[in-house]
Amino acid sequence: MIIGIDVGNTAIKIAVQGESDVVVRRVSDHATMDTILKTLWNYSQAETAEVRIASVNRATANELITQTRAVAGDAVRFRQITWDDLPIAIATEHPERVGIDRLVGALGASYDYQRPLVVVDAGTTVTVDLVDTGAVYRGGAIVPGLEMQTAALAAGTDALPQINWQGACQSQDLLSPQNIPALDTVAAIRLGILSSVVGGIQRLVELYGNPQCVVVTGGDGDCVAAGLRSSANPDFDVELHPHLVCRTLANLDSAALSKTQASSTGLRQR
């Protein structure tokens, strides 16, 4: 039983090898750990579960490992995935400093889509990374996420409300001409933030040399993908790939991960 867990700064995502549905839990939701423990415990009843964790939030990852070990002992074997476990060439100065979610997303996208490509991961932040024709990770850019930007507007002003992005893009096409310019405060905030994120991505794709394929993932990926698709004849394909990071982790062939021995503490032995 192989499980992939993507520990982000807003949510934890859990994927099981060979299964399409993914468990998503907000880090801030106090019941999160219970749900995750139950999920891991259920999966490890039948056989020892190998849990591959890609984390960009040390406190959350440590709490998850500690609490699971307290309940499941060695039935759950954690492996914290780092840059040197991944079969992808990394062209940045310090690969160990690049967010592991960005590297796993780049690896997964390089398997499934035409290169060169850009990976957009829209969550707490929006990362926009380039993978070249030779499947080399070339680095990228980091932008505040949709929720972070609305929270900043609400925190910095008297009159602007915090707004929820979930479901916002299914109900309406925020960037369609009839909604522009926005006629009320909430619409103006949504239009301003989404158009600036989408516009920034379009500019970055240009600066990256106009790759033909843009793979979009992350909890706000549906909004961002819809925005990219609604812009006038985008000269690249937009591929929405929900939960790219945890699903890549869960479905990565064991032989593809380097041969370091994982221990049940989740710490790596070299």
Ligand SMILES: Nc1ncnc2c1ncn2[C@@H]1O[C@H](COP(=O)(O)OP(=O)(O)O)[C@@H](O)[C@H]1O
């Ligand atoms: N069940 C959910 N829990 C948390 N965030 C969700 C959920 N469903 C959709 N979202 C949206 O996903 C965003 C978090 O995206 P995600 O990619 O998980 O972030 P990160 O990887 O940075 O933790 C939130 O800002 C929210 O808008």
Ligand SMILES: CC(C)(COP(=O)(O)O)[C@@H](O)C(=O)NCCC(=O)O
């Ligand atoms: C940029 C990130 C915060 C994105 O994390 P997320 O939005 O998924 O919570 C994460 O990839 C990270 O902590 N990166 C380390 C710095 C870097 O990638 O250069």
Ligand SMILES: [K+]
């Ligand atoms: K992410």
